[in-house]
Structures are given as structure tokens and as C-alpha cells.
Amino acid sequence: MIYFDNSATTKIDDSVLSTYETATRNFGGNPSSLHKLGLNAYELVESSRKQIADLLNFNPSEVYFTSGGTEGNNWIIKGTAYKKREFGKHIITSSIEHPSVTNTMKQLESLGFEVTYLPVDDSGHIKIADLKKAIRKDTILVSIMAVNNEIGAIQPINEIADVLNDYPSISLHVDAVQAIGKNLEDKFMNDRVDFYTFSGHKFHAPRGIGFIYMKDGKQLEPLLAGGGQEHNFRSGTENTPAIAAMAKAIRLLKDDEEKKTNNILELKTKLLEHLETLENVHVFSKLEDTFAPHIICFTVDGVRGETIVHTFEKKEIYVSTTSACSSKKGLESSTLKAMKVPEKIATSAVRVSLDENNTISEMNEFIQNLDEIYNHFQILN
Template identity: 55%
Template sequence: MIYFDNSATTIPYPEALRTYQEVASKIWGNPSSLHNLGSQSTRILEASRKQIAGLLGKDSKEIFFTSGGTESDNWAIKGVAFEKARYGKHIIVSDIEHPAVKESAKWLSSQGFDISYAPVDARGFVDLEALAALLRPDTILVSIMAVNNEIGSVQPIQEISQLLADKPTITFHVDAVQAIGKIPTSLYLTDRVDLASFSGHKFHAVRGVGFLYKKAGKKIAPLLTGGGQESDLRSTTENVAAIAAMAKALRLTLDKEEQSLVKIAKMKAIIHDELASHQDITIFSEKGEDFAPNILTFGIKNVRGEVIVHAFEEHEIYISTTSACSSKAGKPAGTLISMGVSSKIAQTAVRISLDDDNDMGQVEQFLTIFKQVYDKTKKVR
């Protein structure tokens, strides 16, 4: 089996699974309980929070645990909207955001908020001039992803941070779900970023756990109220075992980040160059620093993406039709449409997403099968 769908989810590290099992079986007390078992859980919880914060160069009081990227995004978008509604109701998100952000913004529109969508250029990058033109005195939030999940374009977070530098009343949220371990944290956790969303299963932790970075002093309304956990901002009993496993996975990911990115980028470059040598191939993800080293999206002329996905699956090679969250809906990649790609061409798109677990042998096997699939589509092309 060759697993090239790591942007959808990653295989948990064995070390993270061992941590989960050990904590779940030995330290099962509720962190909110007063007895010793509860205190043990609290110590694990806070040690994990401190470790994650340290790895990101932040303070432990700025890390809040959630169920994953979708909740973190929802909380950031809706929490800021509810907290700051008295100051303004204008929100800006990019036109290529993950559904967790765009659907949250869409729902807020039904609640009386004014949503603007920042356009992107033909390569999939937010248009900075257009974004600047959208800013208004009543703008309370700007939300831009760090790495696009469909084509891997690395968004200009540093430039947007400069744009917002003299606008402290605007909260700046970054969806960093696809960024951890793929690009340096300095590119998306600038001093100007107020909120950032993360999901554990994107960096080899278990599913169902994530966190939100919230800069100290920034206010956000809770979505979950109840027992007062997470500083009374996210009430529910914390999943201590999953949180501990996530802290372990994050450390392992960042410890080997530098060497992993070099390896992954080389694999992407080999696949990219081979695909580019074929006439009826459209490549949507470029090589180079402007794009994440792990994501490569392409299409075969006149062949729908799902056909290609199943063709590779017959050989136990697993890729996807761009975003896993929308692939079953059968819709063309929203990012490509926003880039001006026609619906017909966008429907051909498939995404390869690599990881340090992959190797050159798998790349060679993938390219062998690709040639077979490509030859079989000759009549359609």
C-alpha cells in the first residue's frame, strides 16, 4: 500500500499511540476533580499545554484545547464575531478558505454580519491590494489560511500582518491546520496573528483533538459553556490522553521538520517533473517556496478526478480529489474555481499529499502506475 493522502489525515506515530494508551489506562481521573486522580490528570494536561506552547514559542496560557481544526476555526470566527459585534459586524475571509471557515462566515451572514471574500490570483494567492481595499472602519476580523489544503499555496501571512500592523482593533485569525511540519512556524505565527487553529491528526496525533492559539489579552466568546474548563472559554471535560498524545506528536514532528521538508520536497519535485513531461496533464501546484512541499495537485485532460482516484486505488495507491472534506460531494475544487480555472478542468483535479513516511521507492511505483493510467485514458484525452 502507498498512502499519498496525508493532507486528509496522517498515520498516528507509534509513540503518540503509546502515550495515548498509557495515559488513558493509567491516568483516567477527571482533571476537574479535587482528588489525587484528578490532580494527576491536571498535571498531564498542563504539562502538555506547556510543551505545545514551548514548541511554538508561545505562553502556555495562550493554548486552548479543542476537538480539532473545525472546532478551532468555528470558535475563532464565531467567537470573535460574538465578542466584538458591538464594535462592528464586518468580517473578511479569503475566497479559498476551508469550509470550516467559509461555512462559519456564511452562517454569521444569516445572523446579520457582513462578510467580504478576499479574492486570489491565478496561482492561488490572496490578492493583497484587493484585501486592503476591503478593510473598513467596522472590520472586526480577518481570517486567512496559512497553507491552502487543495493546492498547497502558502499564503502571504507576513505581508498581511504588515497590512494589519496599524489596525489593532482587527483580530487576525490564521487557519494553520495544513501548516504544522510543512512550513516554518515563523511564516504563519507572526506577532500580529491573534488566533491560529490546529488539528492533531494532521501531524500524526490521534483524531478528535486540536487546539487554538489565542494571543494573551485578546478576547473571544466561548462556544461551549458549562463547567468552566479551559479558563472558562471552552467547557467540557478535557480529553487528556489525546492531548498528551498530540503534544508528543507535535514534538516529534517539529524535531525532524527540517530534514523531513527536504526529503518531501525532493519527492514532490520528481513527481512534478515527470507529470509535467506529459502533454495532457495540468499541474495546479508549483514547486518552490511559495507552495507547501508536500502537496501536488494535477489533472488529466477530460478525465474526472474520481476516476483517477479509483484507478490508483486498484493498485493500492491512495490519493484524493483535493479536499477530503468536500470530495464525496463531487464538487470541483473550490480553490481552483476561485483561481479562474474552468469547472471542466477543475473537475479533473486530484491531490497527492506526501509525508516523511513516504520514500523514493513509493514515488517510483506511483509513477509506474501513473504511466499505465495515463495510457489507458488516451481515447478520452
């Protein structure tokens, strides 16, 4: 089996799973309980919080655990909107965000908020000039993803931060779900950012766990009311085993991060160079430093993306169309649509997404099978 769908989800690492199982067996108390079992669980949660913070150069007080990227994005966007609505109801985002951002924005629009969706150019990047034009006196939040989940475009977070340095009252949120662990910190980690979103299952942690970064001194309206966990910001009994496992996963992720990223980039380079030799193929992910190393989006003209996905599946090779959240619905890529790619081409999009466990032999086998599939459909066309 060859698994090239890591942007959808990653396989939990064996040692991370071992940490999860150990924590499940040995730390069964509720972290809010006063007895010894509860205290032991609480200490494990807090040591995990500190480990994550130290690895990412945050303060432990800035890390809040969630169920994953969707909750994190919803919480930050809605929590900011509700907290700051007396100061304004205008929000800026891009036209290529993940559905957990786009659909949250649409919910807020139904509640009277106004949202500006910045366009992207033909490479999938916003333009800073458009951001500057969009800012209004009543703007309260700018929410822009670090790495696009469909084509891998890296948004100019540092340039966005520079613009917002002149607007200290505007909160800046970065969805970093696809960015962590790819040696890209210098492109999206910026002191001006107020909020980040992270999701554990994108880096070999269990599903159903994630965290947000909330800069010290910033505030969010809680989405979940209850027992007051996470310093009254996010109620609900902490998922102690998953938190401990996620901390382990981040430690492993950061080990030899540059070397692992270079290996991923080697695989991407090999595939892109081969795709350049094929006719009737469009490639939307580039080798430039404005694109992430692990995502490759391309089309074989005249063949729907789901057809290619299922053809590969028969060979036990797993890729996807675009976003996993949209692929089952048969929707065209929202990113390619925003890039004004014709629908006939956009519906042919296939996404290959790599991680550090993929190998050059897997890529060679993928390319061999790609050629067979490509030649088959060329004959049919």
C-alpha cells in the same frame, strides 16, 4: 500500500499511540476532580500544554484544547464576531478557505454580519492591494489560511500582518492546520497574529483533538457553556489521553523538521518534473517558495478526478480529489473555481499529499502506475 492522502488525515504514530494508551490506563481521573487521580490527570494536561507551547514559542496560557480544526475555526470566527459585534460586523476572508471557515462565514452572514471574500490570482494567492481596499471602519476580523489544503498555496501572512499593524483593533486569525511541521514557521508565525488553529490528526496525533492559539489579552466568546474548563473559554471534560498524545506528536514533528521537509520536497520535485513531461496535464502546485512542500494538485484532462482516485485505489495507492470534506459530494475544487479554472478541468483535479514517512521508492511506484493510468485514458480519449 502507498498512502499519499496525508492532507486528509495522517496515520497515528506508533509511539504517539503508545502515549495515548498509557495515559488512558494510568490517568483515568477527571482533571477537574479534587482527588489524587484528578490531580494527576490535571498535571498531565498542563504539562502537555506547556510542552506544546514551548515547542511553538507560545505561552502556555495561550494554548486552548479543542476537538480539532473545524471546532477551532468555528470558535475563533464566531467567538470573535460575537465578542466584537458592538464595534462592527464586517469580516474579511479569502475565497479559498476550508469549508469550516467558509460555512461559518455564511452562518454569520445569516445573522447580519457582512463578509468580504477576497479573490485569488491564477496561482491561488490573495493580493495585498485587495485586502487594503476591503478594510472598513467596522472591520473586526481578518481570517486567512496559511496553506491552502487543495493546491498548497501559501498565503502572504507576513504581508497581511504588516497591513494590520496599522489597524490594531482588527483581529487576525490564521488557519494553520496544513502548515505545521513543514518548516514554514517563518512564513506564517507572526507576532501580529491573534489566533491560530491546529488539528492533531494532520500530524500523526489521534483524531478528535486539536488546539488553538489565543494571544494573551485577547478574548473569545465561548461556544460551549458548561463546567468552565480551559479557563472558562471551552467547557467540557478534557480529553487527557489525546492531549498527551498530541503533545508527543508535536515533539516528534519538530525533531529534524528541516531534514524531513527536504525529503518531502524531494518527492514533490520528482513528481512535478515527471508531470511536466506529460501532455494534457495541468499542474496547479509549484516548486516556488509560495507553495507548501507536501501538496501537489494536478489534472489529467478529460478524466474526472474520482475516476483516477478509484483507479489508483485498485492498485492500493491512496490519493484524493481535493478537500476530503468535499470529495464525497463530487464537488469541483472550490480553490480551482476561485482561480477561474474551467469547470471541465477543475472536476479532473487530483491531490497528492505527502508526509515524512513517504519514500522515494513509493514515489517511483506511484509514477510508474500514473503512467499506466495516463496511457490507458489517453487511448480511450
